[in-house]
Amino acid sequence: MKFFLDSADLEEIKEINSYGLLDGVTTNPTLIKRAVEKYGKIDLEAYIKKILKICRSKPVSLEIIGMSYGEIIKEARHLYKKFNSVAKNVIIKVPINVSENKRRGDSFQAIKAIQELSKEGIPINCTLIFTPEQAILSAKAGAFYASPYIGRVDDYLKEKNLLQDFGVKSGINAINKISEIFRREKVKTEILAASIRNRQHVREAFLNGAHIVTLPFKVFKEMLEHPKTFEGIKIFKRDTVLEYRKLFD
Ligand code: E4P
Numbered sequence: 001m002k003f004f005l006d007s008a009d010l011e012e013i014k015e016i017n018s019y020g021l022l023d024g025v026t027t028n029p030t031l032i033k034r035a036v037e038k039y040g041k042i043d044l045e046a047y048i049k050k051i052l053k054i055c056r057s058k059p060v061s062l063e064i065i066g067m068s069y070g071e072i073i074k075e076a077r078h079l080y081k082k083f084n085s086v087a088k089n090v091i092i093k094v095p096i097n098v099s100e101n102k103r104r105g106d107s108f109q110a111i112k113a114i115q116e117l118s119k120e121g122i123p124i125n126c127t128l129i130f131t132p133e134q135a136i137l138s139a140k141a142g143a144f145y146a147s148p149y150i151g152r153v154d155d156y157l158k159e160k161n162l163l164q165d166f167g168v169k170s171g172i173n174a175i176n177k178i179s180e181i182f183r184r185e186k187v188k189t190e191i192l193a194a195s196i197r198n199r200q201h202v203r204e205a206f207l208n209g210a211h212i213v214t215l216p217f218k219v220f221k222e223m224l225e226h227p228k229t230f231e232g233i234k235i236f237k238r239d240t241v242l243e244y245r246k247l248f249d
Contacts, residue, residue, distance in 0.1 A: 001206060004059075004214035006194065008035040010047065012217040013054055024059040025051065026125070026147075026194065026214040028093065045082075052086040061125045061145075063093035067105065072098070072113035080122050091145065092117065095128040096138055111141050118142030125192060130156070131166045135178040139189035145212070148174050149195035150205060171195065172204040179209020199223045 002023040008031040064075040084090040099105030125145040126138035150171030193205035196215040
């Protein structure tokens with residue numbers, strides 16, 4: 001059972017790591033933007049190197065931004081070369097499809113690049129997965145991780161007022177189907193459940209076959225909380241008699 005932190009925030013990464021809970025980190029352009037906004041003018045290259053050093057042997061996903069096969073290959077090699085030497089823990093994150101819609105762009109650009117980069121030995125976290133079919137193709141291309149987006153699948157169903165989308169009833173249901181297929185087909189690609197919004201997502205992702213869950217800092221905290229735990233602490237504090245307290249002297 002592995003937990004990744006879904007964040008590019010150095011303080012959060014340090015904190016979760018200090019609790020011994022960190023197995024890896026996932027970043028994306030939005031998370032990097034949040035870190036830049038929080039810390040102001042930063043030397044991003046040095047900042048990312050700090051993250052990699054803190055994580056040491058734990059994998060850190062860094063995402064490409066290119067929109068074509070050529071750009072993805074160039075950026076992935078560039079990122080890997082620049083950063084993997086720091087702590088040997090870089091995973092390159094590539095979306096399953098870099099087209100903006102059905103008409104704009106070629107749907108096969110990213111999958112072709114994932115295959116090429118995986119063959120070269122660059123580990124790929126294939127991201128923006130919403131269907132089992134996308135996960136199957138990411139595995140077929142040799143991705144190291146397949147990242148289905150639980151929260152965003154649920155958002156999509158809600159926005160469109162759908163009971164299901166391509167036969168998927170929820171983000172967790174997608175994990176379940178992907179896990180069943182990967183198990184039957186003895187697929188090596190690991191399922192990295194992403195877009196986690198709450199503690200139930202974490203539990204259900206593992207129950208439905210995710211190998212890893214990447215979660216925001218606030219969900220780590222939420223996982224430790226219950227009103228009855230807080231209440232219990234107050235009761236224990238109230239009931240601690242002097243004789244008991246003296247045992248600790
Ligand atoms: C992780 O790899 C993803 O980038 C992330 O989980 C997306 O989460 P969001 O849907 O909350 O933005």
